[in-house]
Structures are given as structure tokens and as C-alpha cells.
Amino acid sequence: MAGFWALRIDPADMPDPTYDPPPEGVNSAKAVLAGGCFWCTEAVFKELDGVATVRSGYAG
Structure with missing residues (x-):
């Protein structure tokens, strides 16, 4: 446990x-x-x- x-x-x-x-431009x-599962949606x-970029997370 100490290693953890x-x-x-x-x-x-x-x-x-x-x-x-x-x-620019x-x-x-x-x-x-x-x-539903935003990590799966991100992967697609x-x-x-x-x-160019995809970022998943909670809205609001």
C-alpha cells in the first residue's frame, strides 16, 4: 500500500x-x-x- x-x-x-x-486566415x-457517453462521441x-479539435465535458 505504501507504493500506491x-x-x-x-x-x-x-x-x-x-x-x-x-x-490566422x-x-x-x-x-x-x-x-450520452461524451468520451465515445469525442472519439468518433x-x-x-x-x-481540428474535440473537447468533451459537461455543458452549463
């Missing part, structure tokens, strides 16, 4: 999430979609041509 605690990561040590905006749009949309 040695591997514990403090959330304060984690870096802030990053976001890479599209380059690129025509893009944002879509907000709802789905990541594979579509023309999709």
Missing part, C-alpha cells in the same frame, strides 16, 4: 490545459453537440476530416 501513495499525483502539480487556436466554426468526431 508514492505514485500519487497532486492536482496542483498538473499543468494548465492548453488550447491551440486555428491559424483559416475559416473555422465551432459546434457544440450533446451525446476526432476521426472526421476537417475537425
Whole structure:
């Protein structure tokens, strides 16, 4: 059990999430979609041509 605690990561040590905006001059749009299991939905949309980024989470 001591080994488990040695591997514990403090959330304060984690870096802030990053976001890479599209380059200047690129025509893009944002879509907000709802789905049951959002990780499964994210996996499908990541594979579509023309999709630059996909982020899942709770809305609101």
C-alpha cells in the first residue's frame, strides 16, 4: 500500500490545459453537440476530416 501513495499525483502539480487556436486566415466554426457517453462521441468526431479539435465535458 505504501507504493500506491508514492505514485500519487497532486492536482496542483498538473499543468494548465492548453488550447491551440486555428491559424490566422483559416475559416473555422465551432459546434457544440450533446451525446450520452461524451468520451465515445469525442472519439468518433476526432476521426472526421476537417475537425481540428474535440473537447468533451459537461455543458452549463
